[in-house]
Amino acid sequence: MAECRVQGCTNTPTDVFVVEDLKFEYLVCAFHLQALGEGEPWEEATDGRSGKILMGDDIAPDFIDGSWRTVVGSSGQRHTLHLKVGRDGVEDGEITFAVSPEQAGQLAKVLQQIAGEG
Ligand SMILES: [Zn+2]
Numbered sequence: 001m002a003e004c005r006v007q008g009c010t011n012t013p014t015d016v017f018v019v020e021d022l023k024f025e026y027l028v029c030a031f032h033l034q035a036l037g038e039g040e041p042w043e044e045a046t047d048g049r050s051g052k053i054l055m056g057d058d059i060a061p062d063f064i065d066g067s068w069r070t071v072v073g074s075s076g077q078r079h080t081l082h083l084k085v086g087r088d089g090v091e092d093g094e095i096t097f098a099v100s101p102e103q104a105g106q107l108a109k110v111l112q113q114i115a116g117e118g
Contacts, residue, residue, distance in 0.1 A: 004029040006042075007052040026053060061085040061093065071098075079104065 004011045004027070011029035017036045018025050024044075028036065035055070036042060043054045054060075064084040071078055078098045086092045099107065 002027060004032055005051070005053050006032045007054050007058045028053070061087055062089075064089070064091050 002013055003009065004013050005017075006028060009029060009032060011031065013027035014030050015028055015033040016025050017028045017033055032053075032055070036053075040055060041059060043059050044052070062085065064086045066081065066083045068079055068081050071080055079101075080096055080098050083095045084091045084093070085095060
């Protein structure tokens, strides 16, 4: 049985949401057709893997600020990245993780690809 294209919604699709500019059509339930029609923010991955429309908290938050620190401990010396994220310019969380110099290089390559699109 088909499901509404919105992530996490198990309703049976009864309507078609048409994005004229992009020539996309999505099968959605009546509830989400109304929400989309009223201009609720939405996103869909363009790499073809997702196939689901993201809405509400499923939409990735925005990057607000980033910093890094050098820490020492039982694992020796490491570098930690601290990324502040939020919505509408308001910070509502911080993601912290350790990266090796090699991983930082991988990350830099990924970010350079995005920068190249700018
Ligand atoms: Zn739905």
